[in-house]
Amino acid sequence: MSLVGTSRSKFKFPYRFRVEPRLKQPGWLSAVISLGAVVLALIIGGVILLIVGGNPLRAYGFMAKAAFGDLGVISDTLTKATPLILVSLAAVIAFRMRLWNIGAEGQFFIGAFGASAVVLTPLLPPTTSPWLMIPAMVIAGMVTGAIWGFIPGFLKARLNVNEIITTLMMNYIAVAWNNFFIFAVWSEGGFQMTPQFPKSAWLPRLTDLSSQIPAFRGLTTHLGLVFGLIAAVVVWWILYRSRWGYEIRLIGDNPRAARYAGINIVRNTVLVMMLSGALAGLAGMAEISGVVHRLQGAISPGYGFTGIIIAWLSKLNPLLVVPISVLFGGLILAGREIQPSGLPMLIQGIILVCLIASDFLLRYRVRLTSRVEEA
């Protein structure tokens, strides 16, 4: 036995992997590695699909067609991308300061509630001009979202309460809060939904222009997409062109240096959480005013959580958030019709796992070296 043991320990694989820190990263590397991670994730997802008895190629082909096959579904994809852009921006601005706001889902729901309250309480009569109604709903959605972000932000800043748990708990509270209003207060004839909003509370859609441009008939893309694009530019400007953004980035990179530089971390924590909540709240407003046209329970297939993945995939770049949100919008759109129903969630999970694992390759290089050479 011992003989076998020694002979085995003497045998060495002639090559081995060496891991060494990268001294500098070429600019293209990050993009290539992220792309590789996504491709790898799709392959892994395909293998799992094979295991449960599906046909991955057909499933992916079907999803691509269902998301980008013709003008109509592209428009639907953009509609799905709209809330994603906004919640991803919410994640980006908070994550940049290393504030883990994973409560975008709850802020989305409560923003939808705030916007609905304007219409259903009603704070404004149904005959109000859309020029007043829509801005009022935008403000209400953003303010309620900001309040939902303020609570964990304040607790984090003042009492050092872990914001990951508080934002997550606030998600469940927001859903129960909305359900109370959907079931008990604003229920339409006992159904689990509120009455439909008056037309004045609808965000204009491309199809509304079909009398002038016939090609737009049936297209669901709504004004919320413009909100998302504006928000992306604004968040980019705040982060990279304003003094406030400099403070946010400095706190994120090196909180100790930021404190020595006299930056008010408490105030910034609260403000960033409120802005983050406001963006997610705006997403909720856009979704019910642009798509659902009433408040009901199932208004989000987990937008808030997908936003976290998009934020990470975009490397916290607000402008990159837009195209990536479109891709994920397609994934969610196509995923609705695909079996098993958990598949989009699974693919998102695998993408995120591959993505953070691949960051390692950004910081280190792995080389295959020959042992003979070393000796």
Place this chain on the structure above:
Amino acid sequence: MDAIIILQAGVASGTVLLFATLGEILAERSGILNLGLEGMMLIGAMAAFSTALSTSSPWLGVLMAMLIAGLLSQVHALISIQFQADQVVSGLALTFLGTGLSLVFGEGLSKAGAISLLPSFSIPGLVSIPVLGPILFQDQSIMVYLGYLMIPLVWYYINRTRPGMHLRAVGEFPAAADALGINVARLRYFYVFVGGMFAGLAGATISLAVSPGWFSQLTTSGQGWIAIGLVIFAQWDPIRAAGGSYAFGALRRLILDIQGPTKLFGLRNPFYFNPYWGFFLQMLPYAFTIIVLIIGSREAIRKRLGAPAALGLPYIRGERGL
């Protein structure tokens, strides 16, 4: 509305949180924050139910749950230990991954018929203790009794044994542990795996004992996150964790049962006559988690307690840490 019955069911429901919390404490004591608890519990619940269904053996279900959740935890271990990635994001990714996997593999399980559950029994002798006897020892699942055993065992292991000392060393000061010849990475892999197995056990306790069945994400309904909150409240101490877990279990049961009777303390039960007020009751466990966190954080500041010093930090030999 019998207080004894509610507390009895609360202990059972709290056992789920107890297992999850104990596992997370072990992983965090080694320096690895694993936010994937919810995903690991979910896949544990799914694996347990599915195995028990196809083999008609709940015991195999428990084993499978622990194994699968343990394996899933190694994804997080690999990313955070080997690849030195941010543990917060990696843990979130693990929750997505675990949830997605359990939804895909659990497709159709919710329509499955009845399965044989883990046995429940009373402990003769102990059950006749007034008040506590019926609450703790009457007709409880075997998992509940296992939970009672685990509390002192885990406490003793962490605080009074040599491997437990190594565990704490790795979590508090990995460089010193490394210098003493302790393999930091290997211990961390191990305790993340143990944490995963506990999470799987918690999942199996749900789907095979406390509320049998498979209800997609509603099976755990955020209990993994509550457990992570409880770990902070418990200041990484198994005994405090047990108290918190059982209290939350009792709260969950109370919320379910309070809506049943027409009279409460001789008064009209408002929750019976306004069933929609139940939504506010549903908020309570989550609101209480926040309150409990506030209490824990204040106490940590006052007593200068805190998380394991190296929690969330990758250990790279030769680099200045801490």
